[in-house]
Amino acid sequence: MLKLWNLVALLYLAIQAISPLCAEVPPGPKWLQTAVFYQVYPQSYFDSNGDGIGDLPGITAKLDYIQSIGCNAIWINPIYESPFGDAGYDVADFYKVAPRYGTNEDLKNLCAEAHKRGMHLCLDLVAGHTSIAHPWFQQSALAQPNRYSNWYIWTPAGESVPGSQPVPGQHNRADRYLPNFFPFQPALNYGFARPDPKEPWQLPTTDPACIAVREELKSVMKFWLDLGADGFRVDMAFSLIRNDPGNEAISALWRYYRSWLDKEYPEAVLISEWSDPAVAIPAGFHLDCMIQIGQPAYGLLLGPLSWPNGYSRDPHAFFERAGGGDIKGFVDNYLRNYTVTKSRGYISLPTANHDIPRPTCDRGEQEVRTIFAMLLTMPGVPFIYYGDEIGMEYVYPSPDKEGGTIGTLQRCGSRTPMQWSKERNAGFSTAPAEKLYLPIDPSPSRPDVATEEKDPASMLNFTRALLKLRRDHPALANTADFQPVYAETNRYPFVYLRTCATEQILVSVNPADRSCSVALNGFNEATQLLVQGAVLKGGRLEMEPVSFGIFTVHAKEVF
Template identity: 35%
Template sequence: MNDAAWWQSAIIYQIYPRSFQDSNGDGIGDLRGIEARLDTLVELGIDAIWISPIFPSPMADFGYDVADYCGIDPRFGTLADFDSLLAAAHARGIKLLLDLVPNHSSDQHPWFVESRSSRDNPKRDWYIWRDPAPDGGPPNNWISDFGGSAWEWDDATGQYYYHAFLKEQPDLNWRNPAVRAAMMDVLRFWFARGIDGFRIDVLWHMVKHADFPDNPVNAEWQPGMPDYMRVHQTHSADQPEIHDIAAEMRQIADAHGARVLIGEIYLPVPDLVRYYGTVDTPGVHLPFNFQLIGAEWDAPALAAMIDAYEAALPPGGWPNWVLGNHDRPRIATRVGAEQARVAMLLLLTLRGTPTLYNGDELGIADVDIPAEQVQDPRELNEPGIGMGRDPVRTPMAWDVGPNASFTSATPWLPLHADWASRNVAVQRGDPASMWRLTQKLLALRRAHPALALGDYHPVAASGALLAYERRLGTDRVLVVLNLGGTPQSFAIPEWAEGLAVVAAAQGGADPALLGPHEGYVLA
C-alpha cells in the first residue's frame, strides 16, 4: 500500500459548480459556495474534488467554451476565491482537480478572434480552416456532436472552420506546435498554482486525420438517433498522434510531483486502454471507464464486462469506474431508486478509483425540465431525442430551507421535486439513507486495504446475483449484490462464513438469502 499513488485509493467527487452552492444570491453556484460545503464533503468521506469548468466563458456550452484558460469566470468568483478554495481543500486533506478543455476554445477567445481576422494572421493555423468543397459546401461530411455539419462558413475570409461541438466552440489545431506549446503552458500554470490534477475533456477528439477524408456512413442510423451518429467518427477522432500529446501532458504532470491526469474517452475498451500509454511512454493515469453508465443492468452481463475490462488493462494500468456525470442520465433514473443503492455498493467496492457525481449520494433522479426552462444547447439543437443534459445538472439540495438552501434567489435550473425529503440534512439524520450508505462505504474503503487497493476475484453466483472478493494480504472482503427484484439464495464461500455484514443496500440479515434489490459487504 505504501507504494500506491494517492489517486489509486482515492474517491473522486465531481462537482458541477453552477449547481453546487450559490454564495452571492444570483441563482448560480460558485467557488465560495464550494468552499462553504467542504466540511460536509469531509464528513461524507471523499478524497478529491473535480470541478467542471470555471474558466472565463460566454457560456454557450456552460463553461466548455473557454475564453481564457488561465482565469476564473466572474460568475464563479476570482482567482483569489480559487486560491482560497484550494487552500481550504488542502487544509482538510482534499485534493482538487480542474476540468481542462484543450480540444476547442470559445469563438471569443483572443486566439480565435485573431485567427478569423484574416487568412494571413499568425494565428490562422491555430484553428482548423479549410476551403469549401468543389460544390461550395463543407469540406467533408463530418458532423458535430451537437447536430449538423461540423463546419461553419466564415464569410469574411471565405473558408470553413471546424467545430466538433457548437459553432461557438472552434477546434484548436493540435498539429500546430505553437498551439501545443501554449496549451502545455496552461497545464504548468495551474500545476504551479497548486492543483492536484486535471480531468481532460474529450481527449480522444483532439487530433483529426491530416487529410480530412469523409467519415464512413453509418448504415444503422435512423431518424430519432442523434445526428452525429449518421457517420462513424473514424477520421475525426481517436487518431494515433493523440497518444504523443497525452504522453507530453503526463511528463508535465509527473514533473510536478503527485499529480493525476484523467482522460474523458468514450471508446470501446480495447481502444480506451491504449490511452494508458506504455511502460516506457505512459499516457494519462486514468482513461475514464464509463461502462457502468451504459451497461445492461444484468448480473451475468456485468460480471462479463468487469472480467473483460480487468483482462484488457495494460501492465501497471489502474482501473477506474464511473456511475454518473454531468452528461448522462443519473443512476437512480436508469435502474430505479432501490437498485441505485445496489449500484453504489458496486461502484465503491470494485477494484480501482471510483468517481462519484454530486447528488448521486442522495439518490437524486433526472429532473423534468419544462420546455421554457431548458438551458442545454444540445437539447435546443436536437429536441426530443433524449440527449438533453439539464435533467442531471440541477441544484444540490442541502436542507429544508428555501430552495433547499442552494440559493436565496431563483435557481438557474429547478430542483428535484422531492428535495424537501431528499436532501443532505434529512439523509444525514437517517441511518438508512443513501447518504449514510455512501458514507459507510467510503469509511470501509479506508478501513480495509482490500477494498482500497486489493485484487478483484469473481465468486460463483447464479441468477440475478453478482458476487466477488476483494483481497490484499490477509484482508478479505466479500461483496454480493442482487440486481433483480426477486429473492436469491447464495452459497457463502467457506472462507467467508465467519464474516459479518458491514454494509448493506437494504436487508442483509441473512447473507445466504438476499431479498429483492439487496446487496451487502461481508468483512
C-alpha cells in the same frame, strides 16, 4: 460454469494468502491510492452571493461537508471565462475564472483550503476546442495571416468537408472551420496523424502551428498547477488529433504531457474522458472513467445513456428490478480493461455525471443502494456525482439551459441545484426562484442534506458507511485485487472478491425484484460488514429481492 467460478476464486484466494502485497501499485501520485472523488457542477452546487448561480466561494464553504462524506478529492467542471453555450465547455479565456464563479484568487483560496484538509482538487481541461468567442479564434478567422491562422482546422470554402462550419460574424476569411462538438466549438489544430497530401489544409502534427497549440496547452496546465490545482480531468481526451488509426499519435501526445508532468509536477494527475482504459492509461493517463462515452458493456450495467423521455429503460440492464440483465457482458469487458491496466493506472466507475441521468432515474432508494454497494467496492478510484450521495433525482422534464439538450437526451435533469435543506430554494441560493441557474426539483419529497444528516439510516449516511468500509479495509482499497466469483449471463446475483494479503472481502449484489441463491463451495462462514437482505452461511449465499452483502471471508474457513 459455477463450479469453475468457485474453483478460480478459491485458487485466487490461495495465491493471495501467500502474496506479500495486495497488488502492484500503479505509478503516479501516492494520493491516488486512497482517492475518492466528488464531482462538483459549480453553477449548481452552492451560491454564496445570492445571484442564483453556484460559485467557487460556495464550494469552499462546503469543503467540510464533502470531506464528511468520505471524499478527499474534487473534480470541478469548467470554471473558465465563457459565453456558456455549452455550460462552460466553450472556453473564451483559459487563464481566467468566469466572473459568475468568482476570481482566480477565489480558486487559489479554494485550492489552499482543500489542501489544509488533506484534499485535492482537479480542474476540467477542455483541451480539444475553444469558443468562437475566444481571441485565438477571432484572430485565426482574419484573412490576414497571423500567429493564430492555423491554430484551428480550416477547410477551403468551396470544398465539401463533412461537419465544417462557416465563419460566424464579420470576418474576411473565406474558409470554413471544423468544430469539435457543437458548431460554436471550433477544434484546435493538433494536426493530422496521416494528412492527405491532396489536402494541404490537413497539417501534420509536426507543423509549427500544431506544435504551438501543443505547447500552449502545456502553458495552460502550468498556470493552474502553479495556482494550486492538483491535476485535470481532460474533456474528450481522445479527440485532439485527426486521421489517427490505432490512436498512435494521440497516445504519443498524452505521453508527452505525462512525461512533462512527471518531471515538473509529479503529484499532478491526468484523468481522461476516453472510456477505453486499455488505450487511455498506456497513453499516459493515471485513470480513465469508463462511463463517460458509454461503452456498450456499461450500458448493460445501468442502461443506455440516452433516455428520450427521462424514464425509458433498457430491459436488459443488470440494475433493473425486472431481473433480465446480463452482468457477464459488463464483467468480460471490465476484465479485458482491468487485466492490462491494473499495474499502470486506475479504472473509474462514476455514480453518474453531468451528461447522463442519475442512478435514481426510475429507481427507488433501495435499488440505488445496490448500485452504490457495487460501484464503491470495485477497484480503481471512485467518483461520486454531487447529490447522488443523498439520492437526488434526475428531474424530467427540465429546461434546455446552456446546451443541455442534445437530441433526445436532456442533460439538465442531472444538473439541478444541490439540495441542502428544506429552506427556500432547498438552501442552494437566496436569489428569487426565477433567477436560479435551473429550477429546484419541485418534488415535495425531494431529499436534502440537513434532513439526511439527522437520519442514521439515510442514503447520505449509507454512502458514508460504504466509504468508511473502503478506508478501513485493505481488501477494498483502490489497488486491491478483484476476481469475479459468480457472473453468469441473465443470472443473479453478481458476486466478486476483493483481496489482499491480509484479508478477503466478498461482495454480492442482487438488484432484481426476486430472491436468488447460489452455492459458493468453500465459502462457509463469513463476517457481515454491511448487508441488506443477504446471508452467507454454510457455503450458500441467500439473497432477498433488491439486496446486497459485503462480507469478510475467513481464510481458515475457505481452505
